[in-house]
Amino acid sequence: GQSLEQPSEVTAVEGAIVQINCTYQTSGFYGLSWYQQHDGGAPTFLSYNALDGLEETGRFSSFLSRSDSYGYLLLQELQMKDSASYFCAVEKEGFQKLVFGTGTRLLVSP
Amino acid sequence: NAGVTQTPKFQVLKTGQSMTLQCAQDMNHNSMYWYRQDPGMGLRLIYYSASEGTTDKGEVPNGYNVSRLNKREFSLRLESAAPSQTSVYFCASSEEEGNQPQHFGDGTRLSIL
Numbered sequence: 001g002q003s004l005e006q007p008s009e010v011t012a013v014e015g016a017i018v019q020i021n022c023t024y025q026t027s028g029f030y031g032l033s034w035y036q037q038h039d040g041g042a043p044t045f046l047s048y049n050a051l052d053g054l055e056e057t058g059r060f061s062s063f064l065s066r067s068d069s070y071g072y073l074l075l076q077e078l079q080m081k082d083s084a085s086y087f088c089a090v091e092k093e094g095f096q097k098l099v100f101g102t103g104t105r106l107l108v109s110p
Numbered sequence: 111n112a113g114v115t116q117t118p119k120f121q122v123l124k125t126g127q128s129m130t131l132q133c134a135q136d137m138n139h140n141s142m143y144w145y146r147q148d149p150g151m152g153l154r155l156i157y158y159s160a161s162e163g164t165t166d167k168g169e170v171p172n173g174y175n176v177s178r179l180n181k182r183e184f185s186l187r188l189e190s191a192a193p194s195q196t197s198v199y200f201c202a203s204s205e206e207e208g209n210q211p212q213h214f215g216d217g218t219r220l221s222i223l
Contacts, residue, residue: 004152033210042200043153045211087152091210097143097168098212100152 004101006088011107012078020073020104022088031091032064032071033098038084046073046086075106083108112136116201116215123191123222131186131218133201141204142184143168143212144176146197153200159184191222 004024012018022032031050035043047055049064049071061074075082085105089098117132135142140161145153145168155168159178173195175187184203188195198219202212 031210042214042216043202043212044214048210089152097155097158098153099169100154102150102152 004088004090004099006086006101006104008102009105009107011109013109014078014080016078017074017076018078018106020075020086020088020106022071022073022101024069024071024088024090024101026069026090026092026099028092029066029069029090032062033089033091034060034062034073035087035089035100036084037087037103043087078108080108080110082106114201114203114213114215116199116218118218119216120219121221123188123220125192125222127191127222129188129191129220131188131199131201131220132183133185133215134183135201135203135213136182137203137205137213138181139203139205139213140181141206142178143202143204144174144184144186145200145202146170146195147200147217148197156186156199193222196220196222 006022033048034046037043047062054063059076064071085103087100087103089100114135143158144156147153154170157176159165162181165176177185198217200217201215204212
């Protein structure tokens, strides 16, 4: 089987930097994705890592270490609109489907 | 620029009733997916369709059936609804099976009494 672990909740203030970690246990790992979901909304894609290292997209960056079965999402210059749930998801080789973690709720305060 | 459209947005059913959730995408994607999301949980894959004419079970297929009607449309059917199927259902699509990103619809909020 497979499992993903991420913190249930993280709090931060506007302008700060926050890191949301994700550890996974799975066979046939192919890649790690991050999705954002606002309350009552649809998940939206943020980033994808198949290789070790850092991927940067504007204020958001995502990191992957395949040897450590670990990744993180880094959000910089936090804004109130970043308050949402963030899900990591593992893509498995051969199955080509996503398995989602239970999500991290980020609360950004003024 | 609709993307993925789900209907209905809300529905209340009685135990034992049947219902079909509709999903259509206008991005010419090959692969489509149905997920359910329960409170405090991530999304769990119910069924997926890698391409037109094929469907496969996901993580939680029991109690559901699907139809890939054509390249655009992928429906999810509950034949005899149970309270345990109360959930938010999301449809998603991607260019190819497993490709990122997956594009999600706005969801169907289904309550079964």
